[in-house]
Amino acid sequence: MPENPMPENTVPDLEALKKEAALRAVALVQSGMRVGLGTGSTARYAIEAIGERLASGELQGVVGVATSDASETLARQVGIPVEPLDPRPLDLAIDGADEIDPQLNLIKGLGGALLREKLTEVQARRLVIIADHTKLVTRLGEKAPLPIEIARFGFLSTIERLRELVPGGRLRQPGAQPYVTDNGNYIYDAQLPQDLDATALERQLKGTLGVVETGFFLGMADLAFVAAPEGVRELKR
Numbered sequence: 001m002p003e004n005p006m007p008e009n010t011v012p013d014l015e016a017l018k019k020e021a022a023l024r025a026v027a028l029v030q031s032g033m034r035v036g037l038g039t040g041s042t043a044r045y046a047i048e049a050i051g052e053r054l055a056s057g058e059l060q061g062v063v064g065v066a067t068s069d070a071s072e073t074l075a076r077q078v079g080i081p082v083e084p085l086d087p088r089p090l091d092l093a094i095d096g097a098d099e100i101d102p103q104l105n106l107i108k109g110l111g112g113a114l115l116r117e118k119l120t121e122v123q124a125r126r127l128v129i130i131a132d133h134t135k136l137v138t139r140l141g142e143k144a145p146l147p148i149e150i151a152r153f154g155f156l157s158t159i160e161r162l163r164e165l166v167p168g169g170r171l172r173q174p175g176a177q178p179y180v181t182d183n184g185n186y187i188y189d190a191q192l193p194q195d196l197d198a199t200a201l202e203r204q205l206k207g208t209l210g211v212v213e214t215g216f217f218l219g220m221a222d223l224a225f226v227a228a229p230e231g232v233r234e235l236k237r
């Protein structure tokens with residue numbers, strides 16, 4: 001008899017759910033598409049699945065635009081040709097999210113990739129979000145902080161300015177040094193208020209000196225595949 005047997009179904013297998021959501025989105029990829037490749041543990045499953053469909057010959061001529069150095073490396077490893085972002089529209093972008101509200105507004109960037117994600121996904125004809133059910137919220141900021149990418153130069157002054165808008169928050173610093181993004185910037189993780197007006201706050205943050213980009217993705221996602229133990233929900237904006 002095993003010691004301390006774990007009761008069945010007490011720990012949901014979030015990885016299996018993330019993969020299930022990713023596969024639903026990857027089914028939308030067609031030959032010849034230029035696809036925005038997201039970043040994070042869920043987007044990873046999508047990149048791998050696109051690579052598998054290319055390797056099997058089921059897909060041909062797909063080109064990826066990567067939203068981080070890590071996703072670019074993975075895409076190349078699994079055989080997806082990667083191009084830099086240029087002004088042409090992308091047919092589709094597939095990415096994870098940290099929070100998804102009922103209108104498919106998002107918080108992204110807990111993995112640090114928000115700037116390249118936003119630059120890429122704003123050019124996508126369709127942004128498809130993939131996630132497990134723990135990412136669903138009734139209001140943005142319910143569970144996650146809002147990542148705000150800020151310039152390193154003068155970052156303490158920028159943080160002072162940010163604290164006037166969103167008092168709770170801290171510089172992301174996983175160890176002795178601050179976290180540095182692919183773009184060489186820092187991230188301030190802001191705690192959002194309960195009475196959040198995300199559109200107004202986004203405007204104020206974008207007007208704050210030293211702020212490079214925020215993790216608000218408002219009105220950008222068209223579709224989300226959200227996997228839960230009872231199945232994958234398809235949410236549309």
Ligand SMILES: O=C[C@H](O)[C@H](O)[C@H](O)COP(=O)(O)O
Nearest residue numbers: 040041042096109111112113
């Ligand atoms: O910066 C990271 C990205 O916005 C990710 O897409 C987001 O953090 C979700 O990542 P994961 O799928 O690992 O939860």
